[in-house]
Amino acid sequence: MALQLDYTMDDTTFRHFLNGHCVVMHSHHYLALVTRLVEELGEIDGTRVLTDVVEESMREIFDDYIAKHGLTSPQERGAVGKEYYSALGLGKLQVSGDGNRGEVRLLRSHLDEGWVRKWGTHDRPVNHFTRGFIAAMFGAAFNAPVGSFRVTEEASIAAGAPEGKFVVVRNRAEGGAA
């Protein structure tokens, strides 16, 4: 599926929109520093705040696209997230799985590669942003409520792996039935 990308600009405010949602350009320095900030906020579970925010925010965008284009199959609906990931410059995903579990390979990564450029390799995975993104992608694909999928990063480019690996598990306690 090829994601349809409609870029527009408001002539008065000069804000930019992608498929009707306001977007703004940032660099790997920004996302790397925001990631480090949430890691330093352990007392408020900062990484959880980030993954939750990403999941909620991206889910709105995926659901909007899915509704506008009348997509019904999990493959089509899941592909929206995958294609958005690349269109936004976040990297390249390879996705497999069903409504209960899945696996996502991260072939290229804006955040990980940016982190390594900025600070070198790290001692643990740092891509909390993509964990939230994948949770939104699976939720949209299988029409499950936000919070239905738990995503863990098992291999990390930032930590020296050639590609990232994320494991997705349906969270029965938090989410609804498939």
Place this chain on the structure above:
Amino acid sequence: MTVMRDTVVKSLAKVTVQGDENGLIPEYEVLVNLLPVSLLNRLSERLMAAAPPERKRDVEAGLVRAAYECGYHTGCGIITSEVFNDVVLPMVTEGEKDILRGAYAAFTAWGWAKSGIVQLKEGERMVIRAFDYYEADNTGEGLRAYMLRGLSQAFFDLAYADTYPDGMDTFVCRQTKGIEAGDPYGEFIVTRK
């Protein structure tokens, strides 16, 4: 002749970035991304709301820092880029002052903030006004335009501090007014640290 803002905005507003075959956007000597402003605002709101009182200043400083380093490094790439060279530099007659005018026209064109220079004392002080910026949508308390604070500080450092990358943290930017706080515009003042 000086940098004409409308010329810059019209030219740069046409520049659209999009992921390549690897899903990456290598531009301006950095990796660029496009993020939904709803996500960015929600993140700063939640972090500030969740932080205990004694940590709120750290969160705020962290958000400004992220924008600052993004602005400093990306800004250097922008003002040395081909597009800036083609569009802005031919109009530069007043040195750094015009570079900064071009920079704020670029901020406007790329949707960060509809902003410009109100006062500029070269190498000492700059006052910026912004009539629209995405952090104006941020719900929360107080002045919350962390991104524009960081960017303004970064560009003043690039213009008047030591040559890149040695000029970091020479100046500081504080926000004195904000649309998010009910003011008609955001106001930002950059001074020496």
Place this chain on the structure above:
Amino acid sequence: MTSRPALTLVSSSSAAAMKGDLAQTKITDIMQFLSSSYGQGMIQVTGGPDGHEGKIYFMSGALLHVETGAAAGLDGLVEMLTWTEGSFQFHPGATAPDTNIGLSIQHAIMEAAMRLDHRGSGSRSGTASIANQLIHTEDDERSNEMQQQRESTEVLNDLLGIPGIDAVVVIGRDGFVIESAGNSARVNIDALGASLAHAVNGIEEMGSELKINQFQDMFVEYGRAVILCKPMGDAVAAVITPDASKLGIIRHKTKKYFEELAHSF
């Protein structure tokens, strides 16, 4: 707002004539009122400390000729602007002996008022205060004292309070619209800012090529509407008036606000 001057209609053997007292009205108001009501005529003024006589001839809205015993042309008008006591009489249809001014009534008043100001600032401020009294109107009771720097928004609102001003805008030299107030809803304010910046740049380049002073004022006339621009440090302020007949007064009354505004930019 410019009030209708106190006039008395008297009959003479040949035609109706009007006369009045300078203590009750101002020469500038008389000139504007009569030139808008009559196609041609002469205002004969007797005033000043020694009871000098002056004559002001106009035709079709233009000031053609001014003379007093001591001066002629714009200098004569400048002298007459200082006459706050005396009398005048209007002679409709009178023809000027020659042309020694040739400006619109509004521009002539404006230039004379500015010359009066410069003369005052070159010696003492007393003369300028006379000019201020001359162009003073009832609604202008604001204090000239600016004890402390005000927000530019307040100054813009005061500018907007001057009768005849429709909109005020302050732009950076790059065309960034720093601030605007007034009836600007019908215009694209960003486009206006860009156009003004381009125009100012062109004018500054011209001045630079000609090796003359930096530009101080710019007037752009569109029929009866006028845009008046003035540099304020790194910014340019512009006021828009739909009625050029008030330009002289507007220019004089905006002066102190422009000076105040310059501190903000």
